[in-house]
Amino acid sequence: MQAETQKQRGGFLHNDNVVGYLFAAPFIISFLCLTLIPMAMSLYYSFCNYKIAALPEWIGLQNYANLMKDATFRNSLLVTIQYVIIGVPLKLVFALLVAMLLTRPTKLQGFYRAVYYIPSLIGGSVAVALVWKQLFGSRGPVVSLIKTLGVPNFNFFGSTTWAFLPLVLCNAWQFGSSMLIFASGLKQIPKDYYEAAEIDGAGAVKRFFKITLPILSPIILFNLIMQLISGFMTFTQAQIITDGGPNYATNYIALNIFKEGFSYQHMGYACAQSWVMLLIMAAVTGIIFKTSSHWTFYES
Amino acid sequence: MKKTIIALLLVAAMLCAMPAFAEKAEGWNNVNAEGYQFPDYSGKTLSLMWWGSDTRARMTEEVIHLWEEKTGATVEFEYYDGGTYWTQFQAKMAANDLPDVFQMGNNWLTYYDTIEPLNAWIEDGTIDTTAISEAMLATTINQANGDVTGMSNGTNARCFAYNPAIFDEAGVPYPTDNWTWDDFAAAARKIHETTGNPAITTLEYNSLAFSTVTQWKEGYNFYAMDGSDFAFNGDTEPLAYIFELLTTLQQEGVIADYGIQNEIGQNIEADWIAFGDAAMVMLSSNQFQALSNVAAESGITLELATIPRVHADGQSGMVVRSSQEMSMWKGSEDKDMAANFLNFFVNSIEANRILNCERGVSINSDVLAALKADTELTNEVTAKVYTIIDLIGSMPDAANSSPAEPAANEEISDVLKKTYFQGLAEGKFASAQEAADKFWAEAQEIWAKF
Numbered sequence: 001m002q003a004e005t006q007k008q009r010g011g012f013l014h015n016d017n018v019v020g021y022l023f024a025a026p027f028i029i030s031f032l033c034l035t036l037i038p039m040a041m042s043l044y045y046s047f048c049n050y051k052i053a054a055l056p057e058w059i060g061l062q063n064y065a066n067l068m069k070d071a072t073f074r075n076s077l078l079v080t081i082q083y084v085i086i087g088v089p090l091k092l093v094f095a096l097l098v099a100m101l102l103t104r105p106t107k108l109q110g111f112y113r114a115v116y117y118i119p120s121l122i123g124g125s126v127a128v129a130l131v132w133k134q135l136f137g138s139r140g141p142v143v144s145l146i147k148t149l150g151v152p153n154f155n156f157f158g159s160t161t162w163a164f165l166p167l168v169l170c171n172a173w174q175f176g177s178s179m180l181i182f183a184s185g186l187k188q189i190p191k192d193y194y195e196a197a198e199i200d201g202a203g204a205v206k207r208f209f210k211i212t213l214p215i216l217s218p219i220i221l222f223n224l225i226m227q228l229i230s231g232f233m234t235f236t237q238a239q240i241i242t243d244g245g246p247n248y249a250t251n252y253i254a255l256n257i258f259k260e261g262f263s264y265q266h267m268g269y270a271c272a273q274s275w276v277m278l279l280i281m282a283a284v285t286g287i288i289f290k291t292s293s294h295w296t297f298y299e300s
Numbered sequence: 301m302k303k304t305i306i307a308l309l310l311v312a313a314m315l316c317a318m319p320a321f322a323e324k325a326e327g328w329n330n331v332n333a334e335g336y337q338f339p340d341y342s343g344k345t346l347s348l349m350w351w352g353s354d355t356r357a358r359m360t361e362e363v364i365h366l367w368e369e370k371t372g373a374t375v376e377f378e379y380y381d382g383g384t385y386w387t388q389f390q391a392k393m394a395a396n397d398l399p400d401v402f403q404m405g406n407n408w409l410t411y412y413d414t415i416e417p418l419n420a421w422i423e424d425g426t427i428d429t430t431a432i433s434e435a436m437l438a439t440t441i442n443q444a445n446g447d448v449t450g451m452s453n454g455t456n457a458r459c460f461a462y463n464p465a466i467f468d469e470a471g472v473p474y475p476t477d478n479w480t481w482d483d484f485a486a487a488a489r490k491i492h493e494t495t496g497n498p499a500i501t502t503l504e505y506n507s508l509a510f511s512t513v514t515q516w517k518e519g520y521n522f523y524a525m526d527g528s529d530f531a532f533n534g535d536t537e538p539l540a541y542i543f544e545l546l547t548t549l550q551q552e553g554v555i556a557d558y559g560i561q562n563e564i565g566q567n568i569e570a571d572w573i574a575f576g577d578a579a580m581v582m583l584s585s586n587q588f589q590a591l592s593n594v595a596a597e598s599g600i601t602l603e604l605a606t607i608p609r610v611h612a613d614g615q616s617g618m619v620v621r622s623s624q625e626m627s628m629w630k631g632s633e634d635k636d637m638a639a640n641f642l643n644f645f646v647n648s649i650e651a652n653r654i655l656n657c658e659r660g661v662s663i664n665s666d667v668l669a670a671l672k673a674d675t676e677l678t679n680e681v682t683a684k685v686y687t688i689i690d691l692i693g694s695m696p697d698a699a700n701s702s703p704a705e706p707a708a709n710e711e712i713s714d715v716l717k718k719t720y721f722q723g724l725a726e727g728k729f730a731s732a733q734e735a736a737d738k739f740w741a742e743a744q745e746i747w748a749k750f
Contacts, residue, residue: 052394053413072719138560158559160726243383243565246558247722262390264711265410266749 042271050268063272073273075248076256077280079164083252084231087168092223095175099182100212113183120176128170129240133157136166136241157242160249167237167250178223185219186212217296225285232281253277327430329640331648332666341637342372347399348641349378349392351385353569355590356658363651367644373637382566400632401641404625407705408440408449409527416628417447421639427451428647436663439622442704443526450625451646454660456586457620457692458507460605463595466579470494475605477691478616481545484608488554491579498556500580501572502564503546505721506713508582508607511617512542514697515610527704530747536736541610544732547724558722569594576600582607585685586623586660592681601680604688616695623660653677661689708750712743 012018021028046063048056067073102112122128136142138155146154156162193211202210213220235254238244244251244259253273261270330336350360357379364375376399380388385403392398393414408415421427422437429437440452460475467474471494472487488499510522516538521531549555556578564570568587572578574594583591588604595602607618626645628638644651652667656677662668671677672686720729720739729735 052390053396133563137563138556153553155557155559157562158557163559242559243562245562245718245722247726247728248718251718259714262387263714265707 042274045268046271046275048268050271051265052262052267056268059268063269064276066269067272067276072248072251073253073256076251076253079249079251080232080234080253083164083168083234083250084228086164087171087234088224088227088231090168091172091175091227092178092220094172095178095223096182096216096220098175099179099186102179102183103186113180116179117176119174126236126240128174129237132166132170132237133241142166158246160247163242163246163249167234167241170237170241171231171234178227181219181223182216185216189215214297215299218298221288221292221296225288228284228288229281232277232284324425326425327428329425329428329643330430331428331644331650338370339637339640340372341640344372344634344637345374345376346401346634346637346641347376348401349380349385349388349399350403351380351382352403352659353381353567353587353590355569355593359655359658362654363645366651366654367641370644371640375641396631398629398631400629400634400638401626402629403453404450404627405705406621406624407709408625408627409442409704410707410710412442412449414627414630415447415449416630416632416635417449418451418628418639418642419446419448421636421642422448426636426639427643431647431664431666433663433665439663440625444528450627451642452622452625452660452663453646454586454623454657454662455620455689456584456623456660457618457689458504458511458582459585459607459618459688459692460580460582461573461588461591461602462580462605463573463576463578463600464603465600466491466495466576470579474603475608477606478612479606479608480612481542481608481610485545485549485554488549488580489552492552492554495577495579497572497577498560499554499578500582501556501560501578502568502581502583503555503561504582505546505717508546509539509542509716511607512538512610514617515615516541518615518697520615523706523709525704527706527709529706530743532740534740536733536740538610539736539739540731540733543721543724543735547721547732550725558725573602574598574600584623585688586658588685589656589658589681604684606688606692615697616692617697618692618695620689620693622663657682657685661686706747706750708747711746715739715742715746 045056047058047060049059049062050056098116102109102116106112119128134140136156138158143154143156156166189212193215194207197207197211233254234252235258238250238252238255239258242250244255254277257270257273257277260273261267327333331338348364350356352360360379361377364377367373368375378388378399379385389398389402389411393411398414404411404415418427422429436452436455437448439455440450441448462475464474467487470487470491472490475483475487491499513520513522513532516535520533520535520538523529524531546555550557556572560572564572568581568583568591571581571591573581574591576595576598581591585604588602592602606616609616626642628635628642632638646662647664647667649667649670652662652664652671653674657668657671662671671682678686716739719742720735723729724732724735729738
């Protein structure tokens, strides 16, 4: 009798689904409040003339129509794509290189991995951006070096051609998470493959291209997609270091959206830009997924 | 018994009528009055936010502690550099979580919805204005409806600071009160030749473009004084003139490139002039104190000069304005406390002996007199600021009013600098005149969006 009431009372909580939802609740709630609802709102605002602290006014497709003829927005798209095309491969190559160095068995392997991961931990922080601003600034060590090499009046951040480079390098420097994923992938490659290849007379370069790269390709795909997405969203460095300049050379799309929304008070227009950016990112990711079957290799 | 009841009723009636008799005397909340009793705010918290240099932060914190001591309140404060401040402000505005009191610029029209007009507290004397002239109070009043948008922290004017030692070294004469852009260009070129460095590393491009319009001809202006419209008539010649002048100088290396200017940003204490590398800087007069403090560490003494003009005998294009104000948030939970803090911050001689006009020349005549009388506070540096403000205030075309910056100004100014000044430097326009014409067309388009 007693056991039965207990079962009735606790019945609800003993249901497997309830427990599952309960444990997932923190994620579900934050996903709803911080992602889904804001996204739905931004979609609505993208069809409105809206500024913070005022009521949105429905204007239909006007924002999107304006985007089509906005030269600054077009330029933002171009420089963002340039940033992604140069920055992402650079970061991945760097991460793979360091990961390979770190798979060599040494006593300090764990220590090195931790050290190389640190830049990623401090991530896109303002402090890092400020350090890079000093490092590559007009009076920083890098520019001084270039000047002594015989290029007078050189200044990264004063040049529309070169301003992007320190930003790309800063991003590449934070290769830690890609490196860790590569390192774990490298560990999965059976040693016998290399031994067999070596016996057949394959050199190190051939072993890398014929064994390492193909087996690692699914991991490369994963890293590529993750980095592409984060590349499209780059913001902090451009805002802190160059403020999008000079002449919009580093006015990446996330920064442009921020300016439109917060500085110029065109929040609805900024929302429309975000949606265009989302569609572009989705398209690029989709294309890569579609074509990946041609260049990724799954052992099974 | 009946008599007692009547007597009690009469007493009660009298008590009820008391407030009517006890109307407060003018100046009742004068913090400088002898024996002034500060209100007791024990256990209450006031939040406060401002932008500015480290020097300002140090002084403001000291004043905050003074007020905390006197009233028992706790003040939660935060401060940023001029650029970051607005980002923070907008984020807080979006979250509807602004501090009770915040610093506001002449761009108050953009943030009008967040500001509680101070008229009620000025009328009932909580914010004591007996030592503030009408003209000074007017610098923060919305001319369209009479709302007092905040209490001015003081007046300032845009001007130039220069290092006379570098002028001597290059053998060029010091700026005069009516020096022209041609004088400026000649001096800057000679200085660049001598030192090998840019002669100037910070210029406010948008305000220079607008003041060139004012200087061009009597009656010319870019914005209307109440911020409701353009005053510009479409004669883009003055804009082309300043585009051409500044861009040419920059291409010669006489003016620092945009990278260097952006590195310095709004942090005046990082300007090259503070370290003896640049000869000039464009700044707001109230920034001179902070800049001089840093320069003094390298043994550099700086002087103030006017902004160059187009014609030596023409318009100055300069104006004395409210440098910035302290405004009250509409959503503040204890507005009386906020008003009392404003009263203390603007009017207290004790507080302003610490602040020492770093935010601008005090609008309270008692405060200003007390500071000027004190030789320790009015040192060489502050005396130079008082002199230049007096000089600019005495110029025939410098009205002592506050041109409200229209909401579109932020975008128009940004586009002016980044698309047109920087675009011209990159060769994206065939001529300065083309850039000027296209800018005016785009400025009108931007205006139409608001």
